[in-house]
Amino acid sequence: MSLRIALLGTGQVGRALLARLDARTDLALVHVANTRWTQGAFEDATVVIDATASDAVAARHADWLGRGLHVVTANKLGQGADLARWQAIEAACSASGARYGDSATVGAGLPLLRSLRALRDGGDAIHGVAGVLSGSLAWLLGAYDGEQPFSALVRRAQAAGFMEPDPRVDLSGEDVRRKLLILVRAAGIALEANEVALEGVTTPRLLAATTPGDIEHALPSLDAGMRDRFHAAQARNTRLHLVARWDASGARVGLEALSNDDPLAGGQGTDNRVALHSARYALRPLVIQGPGAGADITAAALLDDVLTIRNTTALQRSASIRAGASEKKLSIDCGRLIA
Numbered sequence: 001m002s003l004r005i006a007l008l009g010t011g012q013v014g015r016a017l018l019a020r021l022d023a024r025t026d027l028a029l030v031h032v033a034n035t036r037w038t039q040g041a042f043e044d045a046t047v048v049i050d051a052t053a054s055d056a057v058a059a060r061h062a063d064w065l066g067r068g069l070h071v072v073t074a075n076k077l078g079q080g081a082d083l084a085r086w087q088a089i090e091a092a093c094s095a096s097g098a099r100y101g102d103s104a105t106v107g108a109g110l111p112l113l114r115s116l117r118a119l120r121d122g123g124d125a126i127h128g129v130a131g132v133l134s135g136s137l138a139w140l141l142g143a144y145d146g147e148q149p150f151s152a153l154v155r156r157a158q159a160a161g162f163m164e165p166d167p168r169v170d171l172s173g174e175d176v177r178r179k180l181l182i183l184v185r186a187a188g189i190a191l192e193a194n195e196v197a198l199e200g201v202t203t204p205r206l207l208a209a210t211t212p213g214d215i216e217h218a219l220p221s222l223d224a225g226m227r228d229r230f231h232a233a234q235a236r237n238t239r240l241h242l243v244a245r246w247d248a249s250g251a252r253v254g255l256e257a258l259s260n261d262d263p264l265a266g267g268q269g270t271d272n273r274v275a276l277h278s279a280r281y282a283l284r285p286l287v288i289q290g291p292g293a294g295a296d297i298t299a300a301a302l303l304d305d306v307l308t309i310r311n312t313t314a315l316q317r318s319a320s321i322r323a324g325a326s327e328k329k330l331s332i333d334c335g336r337l338i339a
């Protein structure tokens with residue numbers, strides 16, 4: 001049976017997903033909405049795709065899952081906000097059997113959450129996560145040379161589709177805090193959002209801005225401070241990186257001056273680079289690196305999750321039909337095994 005999709009959000013990611021869905025005849029799009037218009041009937045959907053950055057939409061994830069709707073999301077505010085919301089999502093999936101596709105929320109689909117969960121499923125214990133988790137900040141700090149205004153680069157990153165609808169979510173490190181929370185919680189740790197110390201790239205003027213126009217005008221207030229920090233790092237033969245860390249000593253997100261041979265400094269462009277420390281990878285961490293922002297790779301990750309849900313639910317259906325048909329034989333086999 002083909003999944004019936006409701007897509008919320010037709011911005012950079014939503015549009016890239018629509019282009020991919022256009023090419024597929026095996027998936028039915030039954031509802032599309034943004035803040036300005038709605039098409040089709042949400043009630044007809046069997047899977048909701050959240051391509052918004054809306055807290056109000058993320059607050060509905062657990063409810064939809066509880067009603068048996070699958071949810072696939074690029075929006076990090078489901079699992080990367082309050083602990084209670086993450087717990088409600090977990091509980092709703094267990095109760096209803098509905099699936100939550102979150103590959104796009106960290107690393108824009110890089111196999112990060114998947115690898116971490118595979119380690120846990122195999123009995124490994126995750127001890128630490130460290131990495132560059134912001135595609136936009138990786139790009140900005142990699143391209144910045146201390147000469148051109150940092151704010152001009154921010155505008156280029158916005159135009160390229162790397163940044164959040166409100167660029168302060170990236171610049172402040174909040175986007176990375178959400179990703180770190182998603183990773184650490186997937187590792188089985190009930191980390192509260194306020195347990196992550198945060199130090200990003202902001203100014204009081206930028207933080208005080210209330211409209212998109214004010215934010216745009218306040219961006220140059222970043223320039224002098226960033227120039228000073230860049231040159232201070234350069235004088236020590238290092239470069240600035242926005243780094244997230246969680247380990248036994250706590251969780252933090254902040255600008256760090258790393259030398260070029262630092263294991264976390266190896267990426268290019270929008271690359272995310274994440275080291276997973278575990279019982280199995282105690283001596284040297286498992287490192288995963290690759291592009292971590294961009295509308296098209298994010299849309300690809302959303303589609304991957306939809307197809308995984310379709311394939312696994314189809315498999316479960318056919319397994320339960322087979323189990324029903326051969327119930328007697330299975331119980332005899334089990335009896336033999338136990339004996």
Ligand SMILES: NC(=O)C1=CN([C@@H]2O[C@H](COP(=O)(O)OP(=O)(O)OC[C@H]3O[C@@H](n4cnc5c(N)ncnc54)[C@H](OP(=O)(O)O)[C@@H]3O)[C@@H](O)[C@H]2O)C=CC1
Binds near residue numbers: 033076105
């Ligand atoms: N860009 C990237 O590289 C990545 C983005 N993401 C995540 O993807 C999500 C979308 O990002 P992006 O496409 O760049 O953002 P955009 O701002 O381009 O698009 C957001 C869309 O959401 C819509 N929207 C907002 N609130 C609602 C609502 N309540 N109901 C329905 N639609 C709503 C907006 O409507 P309207 O058009 O009317 O304003 C808009 O179409 C974000 O959560 C982001 O964190 C994740 C990984 C990578």
Ligand SMILES: N[C@@H](CC=O)C(=O)O
Binds near residue numbers: 135136170
């Ligand atoms: N704004 C985000 C996009 C992906 O999540 C980033 O810069 O990494």
